[in-house]
Amino acid sequence: MHRKMAARELSIQVDGKTIGCEPGQSVASALLAQGIYRFRTSPNDHLPRGPFCMMGACQECAILIDGSIRRACQTEVAEGMRVCLKGASA
Amino acid sequence: MTPRTEIADLIVIGAGPAGANAALAAHNAGLKVVLVDEAAQPGGQVWRAPITAKAKQSPVKDIDRKMGDALRQQLVSANIHILTDTQVWSADRQPEGFEVGTIGEAGTVFLRAPRLIAAPGAYERILPFPGWTIPGVFGLAAATALLKAEKTLPGRRIIVAGQGPLLIAVAAQAVALGLRPVAIVDAASRADWAKSLAGYARQPRQLARGMRWMAQLTRARVPYYRQHEVSSATGADSLAGVTLRSLKSGETRTIDVDTLFVGNGLTPADEVFRLLGADQEPCPISGTQRVVCDELGRCSVPGLYAAGDAAGIRGALPALHQGRIAGLAAAHDAGALSGAALSAALASSSRALTQLQPFADASCRLMRLSGQRVAAAPDDTIICRCEDVRAGDIRKAINQGAVDINQLKHFTRLGMGPCQGRICAVNAAEIIRQETGAAVNSTRLTPRGPIRPLETAQLIGEFGYSDIPIPKPAPL
């Protein structure tokens, strides 16, 4: 019981909305778990994009995390982290 | 402030099976080793550590998990100096050896050593199709990363597609999570698999695991489309449907899904070798290129060694031995190990490599992506995801006189985005080759640092104006 509680002890802010996540989870995985697939738009044709390789190579999940552009798949969630999906791309 | 510098006898890039074992072997032989990896924990992709509570609590039956846990324990016991969560962004040759630029929690740190073992692993190849950029389409290896680290997969209705043994692994683990795939889409035929069986049979434990997975899939009645590929995907903001095409008849069918995992084999991660100017050669197994090295992993650049998939795709178990061999070779070349001691220590790993080769070959054959399939991409298929450069744009640029990939880059911006050509270059090369008959060496982008996009703030750290060494102004 205690363990199950522990599994959801973190929350992050996604465009101002609070979402719960598990310690150790990547930001990308936390958003995917909420059904959020679209992270940004491509800068040239403004097409929707989301995480793709999940191992840091493709840069498709690079979004504004606590004010810096970071790969969501390589960034571990932290309490109170602010994630911005709007206006993250040029 | 000037960035910090660390000096060692040996730098090892990558803490997967190859790099970690290289570090262990060299450390045990007495070298001062620094091991660097981008992930939070060693293990690489295949032996990736469980990160969330859910993944950690799941029973340890899987061989990859067991091997990974053992490796992580060994690294701790041996007290290996390891920089995790640290990206390698530069690699330079200097008179006294190598300088590797890293960036991590502590900001920019330069590592210096007379020897460097690079074991950066591989990248997944994905056959581009119209719609492969829609959110909800993932690499197949993305699924394994999520399964290993977090024991989870996104999606409700999923398709697992592509080629190679990873298909079975991902589909079966999805079933185990209660997420039965709507379809498995495999480019290979039954006959292709049958050809690989002899190789797989040489590793009974791995074969048994594969058979268990197949049995699970059969029990769950997962539809299995052989000799099929994904020909397109649709969806506005995220994936809604996937169209499959028979490679035999060309017949298509469309299935409603929200998530697609698709992968078509691997290609060596070669940025470090190319930045350092190490010779490359075509890899007959993966169909792409690999770094040239001798049986001890020594590259054409003195002091540089390659180990693991970076030296040609072979998989995790061979990588373990390749790493150990490169670590011993580096120790020997540094004078820490006699020739006799080297030979004695090498024997077991050399034997193991020979024994593992048929298994590795079997997987590689199934994973090999033919150039023709890539070059057949319809004109509207995005090839360069960062810059939205389509197959038609590439063909147009070729018609306008671009004869190599570097010109193509200037003409179209292909490869200029943040992935730095990692995803698109190998596919664009196939289109150039098909259209122009160009040789492989003219289909390689000139290597440019940084190896990964760098957060500017992390790169430059805190500084004052007087810290900037401004050279003398040019004449008026």
Place this chain on the structure above:
Amino acid sequence: MSTETCDLAVIGGGVHGASVALFAARAGLRVTLFDADALCRAASGTNAGTLTMQMTRAALIPYAMEAHKMWTDASRWLGHDVGVVACEGLSLAFTEREEQILSDRATARGAAGAPIRLITPEETLKIEPNANPGIRMASHCAIDGYANAYLTGIAFRRALLEAGVTIREYTPVIGLEPTGQGYDLKLRDGKASARQIVLAGGVWLEPMMEMLGLRLAIKTLVNQLAVTERAAPLMRTVVCIASGLLSLKQFPHGTVVIGGGWQGTGDRDTNSHRATTESMIGNVRLAVHAIPRLRQTRIVRSWTGFESETADALPALGPIPGFEGAWICGAVHSGYTSAPYTAHCLTQAILGGEPDMPLFPIDRLLTAPLRDPQRSTH
């Protein structure tokens, strides 16, 4: 076919050679353009594209002003897009010494005709709100801008083909022989001949001149650049600093190119060059010092290219003494900016006319001839 004599062989397909070839062909000459690599793939395709007066030698300002008009009007005379943006330019001073440099340079360049004036920090911040508020002074030039250098090759290729120029890429010229009626060009597999020749090889002008037995020292700079990924609008001018060691501009698609002549390492003879981490960190620090918000971007790529310079940092532009019908064009610090116009002036001379502005004959730069005039350099 390879022995057919053309009117003009241009050796070197950078922006200088390509411009001369284009203008000469349009004037009716049969022109062949040779390059050891592809068109505009060396300095002309990899430079920062800066079209600034603030880093141009005072003596070149009149040429650069004319060239600036040409660049911004490329669609008319070139016919193809090089992504040129005309905008204002700022050069910033952060120290007392830099204020002095800035005001000396503004005076000299102003006297040469550039519309440069010194402005206060307040005015600077009005023009470029994201500039470092700690500046002490800036010089402002109404005429500045940039091209997208990597588009130079494709733009010129189209124009050259339309003008009927024969383009021979990946074809190094490895020997030159005066024949009395013109020149024989030795190629790797065969030869070509031309009535007149233009050497336009950038840093390789030195070995090219050696093929004629002449000694012209060309300094090779290995300029290093870096570029951010696409970012939201951060700046709208070309930003330099007083010492000239920074050039910064954001392209319409959002990337910010960071340059200024920080040095990488390289070797002209093997055509190899690479960026250094030290220059990258220094250059990016300087960029962030000028525009602090750049701190939030990511650097995706760094690269290097050779820049050529004569002993007095002024062009090598004119006839080659002692060689009838042989011309030289290039070796200009910040040469990309002035190239279309200096090439225009040289072409006028090649066609037997009077150039609109004086050439920069190389007699001043030539030292003792080589002992073995026909020595091949490869």
